[in-house]
Amino acid sequence: MAKRDIALVIHDGVQSLDVAGPLDVFSEANGFLAEGEGYRCLLLAGTTALIRASNGTPMAAHMRFADASRVFHTVLVAGGPGLPEGSEDAIMSAWLRDWGARAARYGSICTGAFALGHAGLLDGRLVTTHWQNAACLAEAFPAARVEHDRIFARDGRLVTSAGVTAGIDLALALVGEDHGEHVALACAKRLVVAAQRQGGQSQFSPFLLPRSDPETPLGKVQAYVMENLDEPFPVRRLAAIAGTSSRSLARLFVKELGVTPHEFIENIRLDHARNLLEASDLALKAIAFDCGFGSSEQMRSVFQRRLGLSPLRYRENFRTTRPGAD
Template identity: 65%
Template sequence: MVRRKVALVIQEGVQALDAVGPLDVFAEANAHLPACEHYECSLIGHHSAPVRASNGLLFLAHMTFEQASDPFHTVLVAGGPCLPDGVEDQVISAWLQAACGRAIRYGAICTGAFTVGHAGLLDGRIVTTHWRHAGQLAQLFPKADVQPDRIYARDGRLVTSAGVTAGIDLALALVKEDHGPAIALACAKQLVVVAQRQGGQSQFSPLLMSGAAYETPLSSIQAHVTAHLNEAFPVRRLATIAGLSVRSLSRLFMKEMGCTPHDYVEAIRIDRARNLLEATDLAVKAIAFDCGFNSPAQMRAVFRKKLGLSPVQYRASFQYRT
């Protein structure tokens, strides 16, 4: 076995956890591996001066792009809050094209996917990123298959992760790939995280509007549905509430929310159910009827389809107690 050299690209405004999360996983893996199999991790940046993270933490790159000319086993780009709206950095794009071309695997944590996309390395690939920016990534790089509910994705040599702490999930998956599940589990135990998170990003990104003016058709629907959630809401009833025709309402939902009226109501039901599962000891059957599902079985089916886990599994993972 040989050492695996890992390059982690950092830029001004980097999300600190995007960088230190994966680095801590690889460092913990080293504690369980012989020296000849250690990960050798290097931060790569424009210069040797401090790089300020979005939380104010300062990072120092081990190498500049010019210095980092040797092949790496793994090349990753850390994300940052400014990257989705940033312009292409041609120096980074050129370096990534060369480095990723020689790497065994490459990719991004969180919004680092935008940097990888600017380098032309997402085309034709399944990718993910932070749920808040998935739509923007898909719009900017239409040749990529953006799947917003993934915690992490692997497509050939390309690996990408969802937001922030999902970089830890991705790094654990890479350790498991390299050294087997026992080492990955040992790392997860030491870092006090789950070795394989159940479900997808939909657990954390309910499809609800925030702060919308009440008099808009969509916010009127949200207010009414939320107040009468245990009732049925066929599309004709929603159209009446909004004061629109069924066709106009459907078009409005697709334009503004990117989903059908039925899917939107279902998302509100799921969000209420999630909150009750997290904060109460109510029986699953009671929660199902309170949230407007026809039966516990229907709620279970919807949870599995949308979140990737059952209501019981969701409660076990996310319930908190005061």
């Protein structure tokens, strides 16, 4: 089996972990593979002069786009905080169209998806990116099918990942695909990361929406619900609080906040439960009652459906206090 050439596209303002994370996975994999069966990684950019990552780290590409007129096994574009609002890099786009798309697989890490979009490589494809930028990606490239909650996504030869450390998840998945899950697991153990992370991006993102003017119908509802979260809130009761009809209130929620009243209530309860799981030692039953879920089983059902993991696993992953801590 021949070595697989990996081309990682970088640019000024790149997120350094989008580069180092996947490279370390492929490098670790080489240590578990026979000579000639691993990965050969190259950084590509418009120049081989020093560029600066978003955290100020200087780095340089091994090769310019102009000198990389060949097919690689895998091409990945690293993200950067400036890509979502930045203008298209015409040279990068041309190379991605001409050579990147010929790879056995190609894709992006984090906001690198925007570079693929500018190159016209996302149309009609299932993709993901950092949860904070998913809506922007969908708006910028409406022909793409953007998944907001995936850690990584595969659509044929196209592979995309969520934000920053999710590039490690994607690289581990590619190693597993190439050489078996036992090699991916060995790499994950060496890097002290999860071989397959549970849940989606939603576990890292807040659901709470901006507060409305407290004198408006929506503002009145928000204020009351936040202060009385353990109470039941059928739509007719919310409408009475707002001083509108149920139908009018439902239209207001969708128009102003982009969610239904039911989704709004569930979002608030979920975020409050997450805060309590992170920062307190309260029993799950007490948290479920305080947040208005009715029972710990109902809370567990919502966590599994919305976040892809249980409240107990969420607490293990994110808690900021420990039992017995002052």
